[in-house]
Amino acid sequence: MIAAASASSPRLRFQVPMAPRTTWRVGGIAERLFAPRTLEELAAFLASPEVVEPLTWVGHGSNLLVRDGGLAGTVICTRRGPKALEQRAGGTVRAEAGVSSARVARFCAEVNLAGAEFLAGIPGAIGGALAMNAGAYGSELADILAGAELIDREGAVRYATPDELELAYRQARLPAGEWFVAAHLALEPEDPETIRARTRELLSHREATQPVHLANAGSVFRNPTGDHAARLIEATGLKGARQGGAEVSEHHANFIVNRGQGTAADIEALIERIGKQVREHTGVELEPEVRIVGREP
Numbered sequence: 001m002i003a004a005a006s007a008s009s010p011r012l013r014f015q016v017p018m019a020p021r022t023t024w025r026v027g028g029i030a031e032r033l034f035a036p037r038t039l040e041e042l043a044a045f046l047a048s049p050e051v052v053e054p055l056t057w058v059g060h061g062s063n064l065l066v067r068d069g070g071l072a073g074t075v076i077c078t079r080r081g082p083k084a085l086e087q088r089a090g091g092t093v094r095a096e097a098g099v100s101s102a103r104v105a106r107f108c109a110e111v112n113l114a115g116a117e118f119l120a121g122i123p124g125a126i127g128g129a130l131a132m133n134a135g136a137y138g139s140e141l142a143d144i145l146a147g148a149e150l151i152d153r154e155g156a157v158r159y160a161t162p163d164e165l166e167l168a169y170r171q172a173r174l175p176a177g178e179w180f181v182a183a184h185l186a187l188e189p190e191d192p193e194t195i196r197a198r199t200r201e202l203l204s205h206r207e208a209t210q211p212v213h214l215a216n217a218g219s220v221f222r223n224p225t226g227d228h229a230a231r232l233i234e235a236t237g238l239k240g241a242r243q244g245g246a247e248v249s250e251h252h253a254n255f256i257v258n259r260g261q262g263t264a265a266d267i268e269a270l271i272e273r274i275g276k277q278v279r280e281h282t283g284v285e286l287e288p289e290v291r292i293v294g295r296e297p
């Protein structure tokens with residue numbers, strides 16, 4: 001299907017397939033999708049009458065299951081922008097929502113600032129990393145966040161402190177009707193070779209432990225306090241379990257991979273089956289980490 005563009009705003013397109021915009025490679029059609037290049041374009045669009053509610057914000061779709069029936073309203077997609085990235089005084093880096101987390105890690109290393117290395121292997125954009133308080137190997141975005149810029153439904157931007165955002169394990173409290181447009185990171189100067197060596201180590205550990213060659217969305221469930229979702233799923237005998245084209249990864253039991261022909265319905269059914277079986281076998285209620293949006297077909 002060819003998505004048509006709006007005559008008045010070329011960044012706005014209609015009937016846009018979401019499957020190519022999620023790392024699971026599934027999902028239906030977005031009725032409207034706006035992909036700004038700059039913060040100014042985004043603010044002007046939000047202030048315009050072209051916005052149809054509800055709004056769904058999507059970065060790289062690496063933590064997102066879009067149902068096969070697609071998305072009503074307007075998707076704001078930050079894959080193309082805003083993407084400004086700059087070093088500021090006092091070891092601070094400002095990254096707009098569309099900059100990839102990996103790019104932020106590389107940039108910080110280039111300007112000899114340490115603390116963002118864990119972002120190197122996390123797929124997705126900084127807006128998504130803020131929304132999820134993304135983290136790995138004992139570090140999370142909250143550890144280096146000086147503040148964030150939020151945009152509201154009318155396109156006005158304001159600065160919020162980390163306290164206001166209540167960042168916790170894989171979650172942030174975003175005030176209703178506001179979304180992330182930039183992160184301000186507070187980092188420490190360090191020798192570039194040390195930063196690069198630490199980054200290489202984290203990336204090679206990731207390659208060894210994750211199914212990097214099949215479509216997936218990272219960890220499907222949050223780790224329950226004091227335990228690991230992957231351990232519970234494996235103990236329940238679900239490694240390799242299939243539902244249509246979706247499969248519990250043989251490599252990492254908390255990943256669901258799309259073997260090629262999987263649908264969002266297959267993946268959601270497998271998520272429900274895992275939750276039910278783990279509850280029955282262990283009494284633990286697993287909570288999804290991935291965000292599920294959209295309509296049933």
Ligand SMILES: Cc1cc2nc3c(=O)[nH]c(=O)nc-3n(C[C@H](O)[C@H](O)[C@H](O)COP(=O)(O)OP(=O)(O)OC[C@H]3O[C@@H](n4cnc5c(N)ncnc54)[C@H](O)[C@@H]3O)c2cc1C
Nearest residue numbers: 059060061062063123124125127128129131134135180218
């Ligand atoms: C192979 C693989 C490995 C992964 N490893 C990790 C890991 O180690 N650690 C980790 O934390 N995560 C991991 N993830 C999950 C994912 O990469 C992160 O959660 C990432 O930060 C999501 O960014 P995104 O741009 O893809 O967000 P999306 O998936 O597009 O969106 C995620 C959520 O954030 C919201 N959102 C996106 N942008 C904005 C915005 N600008 N303002 C407000 N809300 C917004 C969306 O509405 C959605 O609810 C992994 C995923 C994959 C595929």
